[in-house]
Amino acid sequence: MRIGYYAHHHGSGHCRQADKLAALLPSAWLQSLTVFTSLDTDAYTFKTITEAQIVRLSPEDERLDDVLPGRAGQYWQPECLHYSPVGNPDIQTRSWQLLDGMRQRNIDLMIIDVSVEVAMFCRAVSMPYLYVRLAGNRDDAPHLNAFAGALGLLVPYPQVLESAMTPNWIRQKSxxxxxxxxxxxxxxxxxxxxxxxxxxxSHTNACKSIKTLAQHSDDIKKDKCRPLIVTVIKGYGGHEAIDAKLSELRHVMPNAFIISLGPIDDDKRNYVDIATHVSDVTTFIAHSDLLLMACGLNSIAQVYPYATPLIVLPDDRPHQEQELMADALITQGRALSWQQFMNQTSNTSEREIHQNILSSLSNTSKDIDTNPYKQNKDQYHCQNSGQSNAAAHTFMTSLTQYSSIKLWFQQWLLPQLDLIPERIK
Structure with a gap:
């Protein structure tokens, strides 16, 4: 089967997700994947597929000559769509590009990450699709229509982090x-x-602190003289809320070595030892004693396999996607909220703060056998690395094992979901 992947152009995360899934395909089948996106070529460089496998779509921005704007309001806005300008030449071209690309490349199945408009387009032209369901409360009519129109829903996070607000029928179709x-x-x-x-x-004092860190070991439990390493990770979608907490962080942890990764306001730099940008934060996650970050999907995905204690400060995003992800992480004993963290800092040393955080997370976790805070960081990461991407690998491999989308749907997907459509031939 030939697969099309629609990757939304807001940020690089959707294209990055497509790249990760492509890497799980058997090498002989890699050419069967085509990505459709309007993301600029300089915004993300694919590592797994070639430019020949990418269809660059026209933009979908509003124009001055539109007959109706994208959100036209009552009496003019279809309930099944979030955004639908009328008389927009770019969107008309984009629609032809999608349809022609699917036809020319003999696409059998589309994966939509994410767009309810593209979902409805696919259903209207009888193209089977799977819809990527992100975290959050997506109970609006456009999302519900996109979910109902899909063969199934792909969820890029563990089921244990599912929101209690998600309806059962959506869970079962996921x-x-x-x-x-x-x-x-x-x-x-x-x-x-x-x-x-x-x-x-870094500044002069930070250089001295780095020399101090070099004189000690990575094991904070055994080396009680090493300063705590605190890494603050921020993206470009919004960093001001976390920056606003840096003064409080420095106040309660005056001797910690604080690293800021990502954008930072100039007037906040004096609260951290190092402020920089890096292409890969993995090493910082692995060797920090404490992390402070928002709850974007890609960021949490990077942090989740590690036992490094996490403080979450979710950004304000549509559909409460970061708030509900933060709530799930806290409920599972994988993170503390900022207020929970501050409650651990009253009249105690930094070493005691760190121990209090570990104890709090350990006590919250309901499953002691898989509680990362009962193990050291290296052991936990090693254990999870062997299992990483297993579910996604099984899914991608399944797409190569059937001669038609109908056979795959009936013989593989429906048994996985334990569902049978009311009317099926």
């Missing part, structure tokens, strides 16, 4: 792929991590 981890994640030792820090721009 195939949980777990978090997708990148292949060949670097395995850097503590000494190698310190070497990375020495090469990053």
């Amino acid at each position: 195939l949980y792929l777990d978090f997708l981890t990148s292949a060949n994640a670097p395995n850097v030792t503590y000494d190698g991590f310190i070497d990375i820090l020495t090469k990053l721009p």
Whole structure:
């Protein structure tokens, strides 16, 4: 079967997800995947597929000559669509590109990540599709229509992090792929991590602190003199809320070595030891004693296999996607909210704060056998690495094992979901 993957152009995360899934295909089948996106070529470089496998779509922005805007309001806005300008030449071209690309490349199945408009387009032209269902409360009519029109729903996070607000029929129609981890994640030792820090721009006091870190070991439990390493990870979708907490973080942890990764306001730099940008945060996650970050899907996917304690400060996003992900992580004992963290800091040393956080997370976890805070970081990551991407790999492999989408749907997908449509031939 030939697969089409529609990747939304807001941020690079959707194209990155397509790249990760493509890497799970058997090599002989890699050419069977085509990505449809309007993301610029310089915004993300695919690692697994070639440019010949990408259909670059025209933009879908509103224009001054539109007959109706994208959200025209009552009496003019179809309930099954979020955004639908009328008389927009770019969107008309884009629609032809989609249809022609699917026809020319003999696409059998589309994976839509994400767009209810593309979902409805596919259903209208009788193209089978799977819809990527992100976290959040997506109970609006357009999303419900996109979910109902799909053969199935692909969920890029573990089922244990599903929101209690998600209706049962949506859960049952969902195939949980777990978090997708990148292949060949670097395995850097503590000494190698310190070497990375020495090469990053920092002020004089930070240089002295790095030398102090170099004199100690990675095991914070055994080496009680090493300063705590706190890494703050931020994306470009919004960093101001986390930056606003840096002064409080420094106040309660005055001796910690604080690293800021990502954008930072100039007036906040004096609260951290290093402020920089890196292409891969994995090494910082592995060797930190504490992480502070929002709850974007790609960020949480990177952090989740590690036992590094996590403080979550969700960004304000549509459909409460980060808030509900944060709630799920807290409920599972995988993270603390900012307020929970601050409650651990009253009249205690930094070492006691760290121990209190570990104890709090350990006590919250309902499954002791899989509680990462009962193990050391290296053991936990090693254990999870062997299992990483197993569900997604099984799904992608299944697409290569059937001669038609109908056979795959009836013989593989429906048994996985334990569902049977009311009327099926």
